[in-house]
Amino acid sequence: MLDANTVRVLYIDLGRREWRVDERPELARYLGGVGVAAKLFTEGLVPDAEASAPEQPVVLGIGPLTTVFPLATKTAAVFRSPLTGEWGESYAGMRLAMALRFAGYDAVYLTGRAQRPVYLVVDRDGVSFKDARGLWGLDCEETGRCLREWEQGRGFRSIVRIGPAGERGVAFAGVNVDTVRHFGRLGLGAVMGAKNLKAMVVHGEKSIPIPDRRAYRAVYEEIHARAVDTEVMEKYHGLGTAGNVLSLNAMGALPTRNLRENRFEGAERISGEAFAQKTLIRKLACPGCPVGCIHVGLYRRSFAEGHEYESITLAYDYELIYALGSFLGLSEPGDVYALIEAVEALGLDAISSGVVLGWATEALEKGLIHTADLGAELRFGDLDGYLAALHGLVEQPTPLYAVLARGLHRATAELGGRDFACLLGNNEMAGYHTGYAFILGQTVGARHSHLCNAGYALDQEPGLGEDPEGVVDRLIAEEEWRNVLNSLGVCLFARNIYDPPTVVRTLNALGVPAGAEDLAQLGAEIFDLKLAAKKRMGFDLSHVTVPRRYFETSTLQGTLREDVLGDLLSRYRARIAARA
Amino acid sequence: MPKVLTVKHMARCIACYSCMLACARAVYGDYSPSHSAVQIRTRGGLQSKLAADVCIGCRDAPCAAACQAGALLPRPGGGVRFVRNKCSGCGACVEACVVRAIRLDTDGRAIVCIQCGTCTRFCPHDVLVMEESAADA
Numbered sequence: 001m002l003d004a005n006t007v008r009v010l011y012i013d014l015g016r017r018e019w020r021v022d023e024r025p026e027l028a029r030y031l032g033g034v035g036v037a038a039k040l041f042t043e044g045l046v047p048d049a050e051a052s053a054p055e056q057p058v059v060l061g062i063g064p065l066t067t068v069f070p071l072a073t074k075t076a077a078v079f080r081s082p083l084t085g086e087w088g089e090s091y092a093g094m095r096l097a098m099a100l101r102f103a104g105y106d107a108v109y110l111t112g113r114a115q116r117p118v119y120l121v122v123d124r125d126g127v128s129f130k131d132a133r134g135l136w137g138l139d140c141e142e143t144g145r146c147l148r149e150w151e152q153g154r155g156f157r158s159i160v161r162i163g164p165a166g167e168r169g170v171a172f173a174g175v176n177v178d179t180v181r182h183f184g185r186l187g188l189g190a191v192m193g194a195k196n197l198k199a200m201v202v203h204g205e206k207s208i209p210i211p212d213r214r215a216y217r218a219v220y221e222e223i224h225a226r227a228v229d230t231e232v233m234e235k236y237h238g239l240g241t242a243g244n245v246l247s248l249n250a251m252g253a254l255p256t257r258n259l260r261e262n263r264f265e266g267a268e269r270i271s272g273e274a275f276a277q278k279t280l281i282r283k284l285a286c287p288g289c290p291v292g293c294i295h296v297g298l299y300r301r302s303f304a305e306g307h308e309y310e311s312i313t314l315a316y317d318y319e320l321i322y323a324l325g326s327f328l329g330l331s332e333p334g335d336v337y338a339l340i341e342a343v344e345a346l347g348l349d350a351i352s353s354g355v356v357l358g359w360a361t362e363a364l365e366k367g368l369i370h371t372a373d374l375g376a377e378l379r380f381g382d383l384d385g386y387l388a389a390l391h392g393l394v395e396q397p398t399p400l401y402a403v404l405a406r407g408l409h410r411a412t413a414e415l416g417g418r419d420f421a422c423l424l425g426n427n428e429m430a431g432y433h434t435g436y437a438f439i440l441g442q443t444v445g446a447r448h449s450h451l452c453n454a455g456y457a458l459d460q461e462p463g464l465g466e467d468p469e470g471v472v473d474r475l476i477a478e479e480e481w482r483n484v485l486n487s488l489g490v491c492l493f494a495r496n497i498y499d500p501p502t503v504v505r506t507l508n509a510l511g512v513p514a515g516a517e518d519l520a521q522l523g524a525e526i527f528d529l530k531l532a533a534k535k536r537m538g539f540d541l542s543h544v545t546v547p548r549r550y551f552e553t554s555t556l557q558g559t560l561r562e563d564v565l566g567d568l569l570s571r572y573r574a575r576i577a578a579r580a
Numbered sequence: 581m582p583k584v585l586t587v588k589h590m591a592r593c594i595a596c597y598s599c600m601l602a603c604a605r606a607v608y609g610d611y612s613p614s615h616s617a618v619q620i621r622t623r624g625g626l627q628s629k630l631a632a633d634v635c636i637g638c639r640d641a642p643c644a645a646a647c648q649a650g651a652l653l654p655r656p657g658g659g660v661r662f663v664r665n666k667c668s669g670c671g672a673c674v675e676a677c678v679v680r681a682i683r684l685d686t687d688g689r690a691i692v693c694i695q696c697g698t699c700t701r702f703c704p705h706d707v708l709v710m711e712e713s714a715a716d717a
Binding site: 067068070094098101102144145148154155156178179180205206207208209210213216217220224228282283284285286287288289290291292294312313 | 591594595596597598601605606609610611612613614615619620621622624625626627685686687702704
């Protein structure tokens with residue numbers, strides 16, 4: 001929607017092998033990204049059919065700022081989550097958003113199920129349906145290599161693909177985008193797999209002339225300067241998100257060994273500092289981002305006597321080090337890398353994978369599940385069992401793995417042990433045991449992500465704990481504003497650059513007439529749109545429960561009380577009820 | 581002495597495309613990084629090294645010699661000036677370029693570096709810089 005008056009939607013029906021482009025001018029007021037994707041998704045959602053049903057839509061959306069302003073690099077995906085059964089929303093960086101922009105599509109709407117495995121080639125001329133039987137079964141890396149060699153468009157294309165986890169319907173299978181970024185959370189990979197869609201190559205290098213060069217360049221240069229010349233992006237550019245390991249550990253907020261503990265004695269060894277000093281070899285950026293937050297490290301291991309080494313490079317971030325490190329009691333970067341390598345190749349979400357394995361370790365100790373059913377011994381701090389179990393989740397050699405592959409919400413319904421399952425809103429937790437606002441935020445957020453409303457940041461603000469209404473206010477306001485940023489296509493790491501006045505100036509420079517009030521209204525409207533869709537899918541905030549583990553292990557705010565959280569939840573529910 | 585575009589620290593490149601976007605924006609008035617005289621490439625996937633295809637600012641530029649339309653004029657210090665409205669889209673410059681750094685855009689006109697240095701202002705790591713050419717050193 002660089003054209004302020006319309007939204008170009010590419011509709012693809014996999015079952016019929018048909019596609020068309022529709023102009024949807026009435027969607028222009030949603031800007032793009034998650035706003036447009038949410039609206040399109042709710043148009044096609046079939047509430048009575050499960051997430052993997054052919055008729056359920058998957059919608060991708062980019063925003064008006066995509067690639068044309070710095071750090072506007074994200075593509076939003078909206079779908080029905082096979083993990084939670086309700087609202088699925090995920091974001092990926094790298095080249096997908098750019099490729100869609102210059103192929104000329106603001107959104108892609110996918111439905112149906114291909115009769116046989118296919119991959120799609122999307123470019124300015126439309127869609128080609130191609131046979132993917134030769135790719136089915138290949139891991140994410142090899143799939144990407146083949147498509148790089150088979151298809152055109154080097155440098156201006158994106159290769160989006162699933163691995164064996166998505167093919168086999170693991171409820172927390174992710175989607176790999178250009179090797180180092182992902183639609184990680186909530187199981188988009190399984191939805192693609194159910195559609196027999198192995199991959200999508202999007203190629204875009206179409207010319208889009210700039211209508212008002214002077215106005216555009218002035219705003220562009222100012223934002224670019226703030227991104228590179230000021231301290232505002234330093235956290236992401238320097239150590240990166242992995243810098244959180246030591247700070248959260250110091251706060252007593254680093255989930256360790258299935259959240260039995262809030263500090264990890266091995267934190268120094270898997271800290272961002274240690275990863276950087278010992279393994280970091282380069283950084284990469286999404287196109288249009290001068291910050292370059294993607295930290296790529298070298299994983300070198302000996303495979304035989306006599307100085308025989310093999311080496312690969314892998315991207316790391318805080319969430320991976322938490323979920324595949326402290327949460328499993330692993331304190332060697334090499335061990336964390338071994339698990340990152342496996343989740344990358346198999347196409348799994350790193351956070352859910354780690355949290356499922358942490359739960360399984362404790363369930364094994366408690367006798368709830370048995371080694372014979374796992375074919376592996378799971379012990380905190382022991383890599384080999386975890387590596388075998390990751391493959392088990394995908395290959396499902398035993399019935400137990402098939403249950404675990406549905407995620408902890410469904411697995412614990414069958415096996416018990418929900419008290420110590422680190423779930424919030426039925427999604428495996430992010431790595432912030434900071435206190436009430438994090439737990440409330442991930443529980444109530446539309447997609448049950450810490451990124452919905454950043455409760456973990458509120459927990460770190462002194463004094464807010466005594467003001468429950470303030471916590472509720474701030475979570476709602478943050479989620480509404482993030483809906484705006486996510487409709488623009490902006491990376492949330494740039495949220496401190498894109499404040500409301502700056503956003504207004506970027507839009508105006510593109511010829512989109514919007515003011516700060518319009519944006520605030522839009523954020524609230526998208527918030528309500530998601531709530532309504534969640535309700536149609538059966539989500540009811542009055543039925544949510546928070547596992548006991550969160551009240552057993554101390555946080556940054558000390559040990560939490562169930563009644564205090566219950567009070568916050570009922571205040572939040574009252575606020576939501578008042579909106580309706 | 582006039583300076584020319586130089587690939588100084590290729591290994592520091594993060595593939596942010598800021599240079600390409602700057603060239604497209606400032607020189608060609610286009611949002612698309614494909615409309616840039618500088619092209620950042622991987623050598624085969626994002627796990628590989630990166631490379632920059634840039635104009636090296638030839639003296640007696642062969643692209644200018646090949647241009648019969650008068651669109652490419654030798655620039656003092658190396659490289660060319662580009663008079664876009666004279667470009668006929670014949671592609672002779674593309675053939676003549678010794679480093680294959682000239683392409684035609686979707687309208688069939690040349691995308692050619694004018695050695696303005698705008699791209700270097702947006703490079704976060706001094707991968708691309710303007711320097712006096714080796715020939716002058």
